[in-house]
Amino acid sequence: MSTPPLTGDLSPAEFRTAAHAAIEWIAEYLESSGQYPVRSRVRPGDIREALPPSPPVRGEPLEAMLRDFISTIVPGITHWNHPAFFAYFANSGAYPGILGELLAAGLNANGMLWITSPAVTELEQVTLDWLRQLMGLGDGWFGEITDTASVSTFYALAAARERTGLDVRSKGMAARSDLPRLRVYCSEHAHSSIDKAVIALGLGHDNLVKIATDTQFRLRADALEAALAADVAAGYRPMAVVPCVGTTGMTSIDPVPEVVRTARRFGCWVHVDAAYAGVAAIVPELRYVLDGVDGADSLVVNPHKWLFTPMDCSVLYTRDPQSLKQAFALLPEYLVTATTSETVNLMDYGIQLGRRFRSLKLWMVLRAYGRDGLAERIRHQCELAREFAGMVHFEGGWELMAPVTLSLVCFRRVPPGADEAAIAGLNARIMERVNARGAVYLSHTKLGEQYTLRLAIGNIRTDRQHIALAWRELRAAAAEIEGGA
Template sequence: MNSASATGDLSPDEFRTAAHAAVDWIADYLESSGEYPVRSRVAPGDVRAALPSVPPQHGESLDSMLRDFHGTIMPGITHWNHPAFFAYFANSASYPGILGELLTAGLNANGMLWVTSPAVTELEEVTLDWLRQLMGLGEGWFGQITDTASISTFYALAAARERAGLDIRTKGMAARPDVPRLRVYCSEHAHSSIDKAVIALGLGHENLVKIPADEQFRLLPDAFAAAIAADAAAGYIPLAVVPCVGTTSTTSIDPVVDVVRIARQYGCWVHVDAAYGGVAAIVPELQYLMDGVDGADSLVVNPHKWLFTPMDCSVFYTRDARALKQAFTLLPEYLVTSTSTEATNLMDYGIQLGRRFRALKLWMVLRAFGRDGLAERIRFHCELAREFAGMVHFEGGWELTAPVTLSLVCFRRAPEGANEEAIARLNAAIMERVNARGRVYLSHTKLASRYTLRLAIGNIRTDREHIELAWRELREAAQFVETSGERRE
């Protein structure tokens, strides 16, 4: 039974005791996260079955909750903080980011309006301007923090739709013969969040035009130019195009300069998806990756991917804040304040009203590491990726399947004479065995219909030993699968 204070909440002493224990555990956990199996080993329904099916009748102690956290919740956790987590896009929570998250929860501020917590809005403005400078971008960008790149992309396409001048905000799109098809363009390797945004905005999935890529998986400018010209000639409106600085499958860099030049001829909004790759521009020798971005209309980068900031923290920038505000602003009487026309009210620039104080954790990360510290860590991850690629390249029977642009390596086991179907089964079995052993966690993709393994480096605690471990695990798994004849059917 917990002890309630006069306020109705738990007592401060009970909280202090539990919170100190939790902080100590977090520090120990991050120091020893590599000792856990990376991927959770529970089966579907195991965690749910271990929990009571009805809520408690009487209050329980924080100590009992922490015991259940360790005994019931932890077995169902896949450890994204593990230094050998190489699946998807690896991320990690650094100590300053965790401290910022803790303080955010304690304040519980809602930054929907400037007046509801001025520091929430103004720290966000300052922090995102710092990040802009760190990435080498010019002046004139308006920024806000969202939860994920999916929402940031949704906002970009909503702003593009508003700027098209079709009054869709008021009249909608249904039963309007005066509204032609609105087309959105992206690489065939772009993220599925673009598909979802097109669907959610009522543009129609068939109006998302996937542009083919070259042998290095970069959007082909000539193909884009041909597609947009054909659509314009057919009476469609080219609404937006989404080039990538770091595609999801391969981290390829689309030719943003060419895309911007072509799009400008048609008044087409350019949204750059740099969710993963954008922060690499903090490294001075990698700032060329953002060439052309200053000519775009909007941009998304995700500090929660490769900038050591806890989930969730996506940054959406636009050069046309007016269009974004027109798409979303709505001011009912109960939200009118004396500063409504003087200060920035972030609720005007998106679908959500309530806003967490996400800037605090990002601000603390940027301050704790500084430009040099962040660049050093990102540079090291890219170096590790090149080293791993060298291991693959010089080992017989293995091959790289895409150029190594940043900190991701695409590769596979490809025995001489094996056909694509056999190679796919072999690599799926290798990945499953590696992941099941729990020392390393990988994911896969398909490139030109070829099954491909991905090793994504991005955890702040990943070191050379973890790359070497991954390579040992892969070779041992390949030997086991090929010797035993095991294949995933």
């Protein structure tokens, strides 16, 4: 039997049939995602073992792939789109963002240069300016979309290093007797992406200085000033300070205005990590979370965390795009065009050459809900967090571990007379039992040395019945464990 000649892609009819089926599945999934166990129940290796060890010799129909997706892949998914997903920073992919992602995939545009797809560059600039206005920031910010806050922070600190004037771009950092030891400063509760950026930029992890916090887990400006002064006296060169607006562990908000004033006296770049909490400023009464940020040099916010935009979509803003461009811009001959000197070419502002059309999904989310709709949803989720905190506060044997500033609640079970080791063990068992049941999903952190449970609200479909469910599951698990079950 002869093999028919290759004729290019699949037929449009086959694609239409499969695409309609996929859209129907997604719509039904999002409508009924609460029926799934939140955390995947597969064991390590289950998915791999269920898949053929070798690729197919002949092409297979899309219909078969969709069947296998449902039967084999979906059981291996922990459902971040589940309304009772409360771990880490809960997020969600809302309908308009999903539609934007689909259209971007269909276009398959590469926005490395303006000319390679003018709409990719210009829609990104317009959309990020809309977001800036929604958050109440002043003029003068340049924005670009990256994949995650880890990359946004890396870029910001690369720009900070470039602005030192030490010509690291050309001469590097190795074997340079003229190069002082550069230092970066952040809260002891700052995200690990700052550690990774310092390591990747060749500054050395020892040169990331963690600053002590106050009783509400906020960076102490006096401790920062003391550390900066001591390092200057010891011959170090302070390079950057990274205050947080919404730390990962407990969403504490560092005193950005004081940090900016202190950092300026020592010539430091200020990068504000507002990956989770920055978009809360869309709510008029929460706009204070970005107080002082207009005095900083850069800022990261993640629409894929709390702005209902599908992964991945992080936004880096800077008031000094020239330093950012100076750190990364490179123009080989094969990328020279008649417009390269006259337009913004997004490839100049990071290590990526190829850039996909991420702004389309964010643009569609902002348009679909508008300022008032976004504010209403964020406000509601903060109210849900306060309601859950009230449940914890008024129940004997449980305690809140940090102020509830936004939509995260930190808490734990505390039996009478138990020591810290026993409390930590009990709460770890409670969390594991709750998560194993599959109705809700939580994560934990440590505040100081105290093991702490976290309930983070961020899914667009989460409502009161879901936090009530989480509380029932927690209380039931605690009762079973303490009762010996």
